[in-house]
Amino acid sequence: MNKRTLWAIMIVMALALMGVAIIQFLWIKWSVSLDEKNFNTRVFLALNEVRDRLTEDNQSKDLVKDYYKQKKQNSLIGNDELNLTQNIISSKEKSWSRQRIEFEIRSNMMLFDPEGFLENIDNIKLDKYLKTAIQNQNINLDYEYGIFSNKNDAFLIVNGNYVPDFGDVAQSSVIETGKGLYNTEYKLSIFNGEEVDPGSIRIYFPDKNSWLWRSVMPVMSLSILFTGLILFCFIYTIMVIFRQKKISEMKTDFINNMTHEFKTPIATINLASDSIGNPTIINNQEKVKKFVGIIKEENRRMLSQVEKVLQMARLEKEEIKLKISKIDVNELIENAVENARLSVIPKSGDIALALDAKNPEIEADQTHLANIIRNLLDNAEKYTDGAPHIRVETRDSSDKVEIKIKDSGIGISKENQKHIFDKFYRVHTGNRHDVKGFGLGLSYVKSIVDILGGKISVNSELGKGSTFTITLPRKQNLKK
Missing domain, CATH: 1.10.287.130 (Signal transduction histidine kinase, dimerisation/phosphotransfer (DHp) domain)
Structure with missing residues (x-):
């Protein structure tokens, strides 16, 4: 697969993934919008129910007032019991249509005193009616509500309590603390008529938005999860490729x-x-x-x-078997350095020793450990322009021995340092043969060090050489 084809596949996969993510987002947004429309409908149905019940209460109250007013007038002008009885009998004999006409007349008469209607709303009944209406619509959210007067530009009732002194500082405080209620989208005029609009009943749901998103949270979470899994698989696939x-x-x-x-x-x-x-x-x-x-x-x-x-x-294949024995690290390094000097000295180079380990004895495989040292010395010589200057150090480190091999070579870039222990990896790739090798040396070194329970690290900078540090335990738990 050439590079152009690979990039084309990556772009197509990225666009497809982006399209899926956008569709998921739009679908979730549409679902939230649909739930909000349904919620709005139920809220206004509840407000209509409250308004109707308040209107019915006010109409009944007017009829009762008129009845007692008429009774009082009759007693003042001296009507006797017979006349009162006749009036009652006459009233009972009224037809249903006549009663309805009177009821409509009295209802329409309320329009002449709309503010009186607002001010006479019973706060306890209002609270009761609203709770019932909200429950009837299966709305289970906390809410704030109020009766707002257009004439005074003030609330008469807020959350079941009367608000005195319209227009004063107290009213400003009410509006300030209840901005959500003041600016709510859920408000309904007390009267259906367009000519008179004394005020409105308002309700506000502080947690509405969070509730709407919570309602789609399970689906949204699964959508994000699966989209994330697809994204992970996409990235992982690209990395593998x-x-x-x-x-x-x-x-x-x-x-x-x-x-x-x-x-x-x-x-x-x-x-x-x-x-x-x-x-x-x-x-x-x-x-x-x-x-x-x-x-x-x-x-x-x-x-x-x-x-x-x-x-x-x-x-x-993990088929290699190590022959573990006690080894003097300092002595093994001296022997390896003697052989390495044969190829370093002709290039006007040198190898310095600083074998400071006081207790250099460890348990390891002598052949493989010698190969590790030779490989690192060989690399230090090969990857140097000009005369190679190499320094080998040892020192004690609690229950371990530390070996350092420093060179004055060309150095290794940060990017290459991530891969130098990979099998077949070479800093000089391609068909260049200025440095011979298969790219197996450092991979072999890392594998043997790991088997021996040690660690290897590199510190290098381009043009300033490299330092390889090996830390090996003194005791082995391997089967000999």
């Missing part, structure tokens, strides 16, 4: 480098073999020995390279 692409490139580099590493000794062996077969050489024992030595050396070199690959394969 890039990682696999990187591994593929490293394997290709490994094969190219391995081919180069094997091609050189094979060519040398082939040339030496041809030379031995030459009639002028075959009778010269000195030259024959020389070419046989070259063949053996190149063969040893190839065998060493093959062994590295096989070791990594065994490490990966």
Whole structure:
């Protein structure tokens, strides 16, 4: 898969994921809007119910007042019991239609004194009617309510309590503390008529918005969860694709480098073999020995390279077996340094030792530990422009021994430091052969250190060299 195709797939997947997220958001928003419309309808139905009951109460009250007023007038003008009885009988004989006409007339007469109607509203009944109406509409939210007078621009009743002194400081305080109620969208005129509008009944739900969102919270939570899972899978898939692409490139580099590493000794062996077969050489024992030595050396070199690959394969399958024994770290390092100096000194370099560990004895596999030191010394020499200057230190660290190998090489960038212990990874990739190797050295070092229960870290800066620090325990819990 080439880079262009990969980026095209990423863009399509990103757009698809974005589209799903937008659709989910719009659907949730639509659901909240629908719930809000339904809630608004129920609130206004409740307010209509309260208004109707208040109107009925006021009409009944007027009829009772008129009855007692008429009774009083009759007694004042001296009507006797017979006349009163006749009036009552006459009233009973009125037809239903006549009573309804009188009721409508009296209802319409209220319009001449709308403010009187507002001021005569019973706060206790108002509270009772509102609670009943709200319950009838299955609304279970806390609310604030009030009766508002348009004439005075003030509340007459707030939350079941009368508010005195319209227009004064107290009223301003009521409005200030009840801004939600004052500005509420839920208000209904006390009268249906358009000509007279004395005031309104208002109700406010402080927790309405949070309640609306809570109602869709389960669906929204699941939506966010699944969208998050899709996003995670998308990101993880992209990371895996890039990682696999990187591994593929490293394997290709490994094969190219391995081919180069094997091609050189094979060519040398082939040339030496041809030379031995030459009639002028075959009778010269000195030259024959020389070419046989070259063949053996190149063969040893190839065998060493093959062994590295096989070791990594065994490490990966966890088939490698360590031979644990007591080792003097200082002594092992001195031997490794002596061999490394053979390739460092010709380049005008040097290797300094500061073996300060007072108790250098640890339990480890001597062969693999020696390979670790040789690998790090070999890298310190190879990745240096000019004369390599290397310093090896040891020191005690409680129940561990610490080994540091410092060089004056080209250094390693922060980005490369994250991957130098990965198998096949090389700082110099591609078909460059200025530095030989398979990219297995540091991966091998890290694997052995981990098996021994130790830790390895690197501190490096481009152009200023690198420092590898290995910490190994003195005692091993591995089976010998």
